[in-house]
Amino acid sequence: MRSAASAWLAAGIVLFAIEPVVAAAFDEPAAPPTLQALLDGHNKERAAEKLPALALDEKLNEAARLHAADMAEHGEMTHEGSDGSTPSERVRRVGYHYQRTGENVAKWQDDVPAVMAAWMESPGHKQNILGEFTQMGAARVDDEDGRSYWCVEFGTPLPRLDPDDAEKDALSRINDARKEAGKEPLRLDPKLAAIARKLAEASAATAARAAEAEKAEDPDAKKEEPKPEEAPDLVALMKESGLSFKNLAQSVAIGEPTAEEYVRFLLGDEGRKELVTGAFGTAGIGYARDAEDRPSWCLLLVEE
Secondary structure, eight states: OOOOOEEEEEEEEEEOOOOOOOOSSSSOOOOOOHHHHHHHHHHHHHHTTTTOOOOOOHHHHHHHHHHHHHHHHOOOOSSSOOOOOHHHHHHTTTTTTTTEEEEEESSSOSSSSHHHHHHTSSSHHHHHHHHSSSEEEEEEETTTTTEEEEEEEEEEEEOOOOHHHHHHHHHHHHHHHHHHOOOOOOEEEEEHHHHHHHHHHHHHHHHHHHHHHOOOOOOOGGGGGGGGGOOOOOHHHHTTTTOOOSEEEEEEESSSSSSHHHHHHHTHHHHHHHTSSSOOOOOEEEEEEOOOOOEEEEEEEEEO
């Protein structure tokens, strides 16, 4: 028997740091009716606000299904999993690498129109529905008494940029800034660019290990120092490549998902902006990703 108790809902959001979703060239299988209705309901609300439509993502669907089932099994509507997990942890578990993620949950609504109406009447849920996301996954799971538990996971994935294209884009944007400052464009040196790429890869590896240590149960793992091979000696690399310089500057950034955001980061600080638009004439830019698509950038500037 269905309980006559009132329906409930809750919302949560996590920010990480938007690439557009590109339609596949092949026909995807139709989504189950409830899932399609949830997608349509969300996109109807977004269209009313002239916002881009969300696309379904299978990994987010899986995260939503697992959490809805967990809530139904334990008879509790919550953002905390029965194992203590958070929404962002559950999304990462299914292999979704995000810039931004959020979650809406609810219980005991009879159908999609009812749960959508409840969410849209709540500022927090409405914020997620109309948020800066590009993808979603959703699920409804009924408990043994036929009471429904709902979960929607929202996400914007980290882009997987081609390193060559990303580095060229970043240099072009830097030179645009230099032009505005009345400076000559930076000259790209292939050897310097190769060193910058190597340093970006080392930075990505170190950041990945630090993230794993944060998740490790052993507190001693957090104290682990980077391995020497993950922290290359810049001056030694310059000498090995036969590059001479009068002045040398280095800037490393982690987490900026696109070249546009990376250059915005560089120009957003007066010290970094002075370097980028200063007396240096030669540059090398490196871009790399770790296994979870977290980006790292390295800019090397040389005054010869």
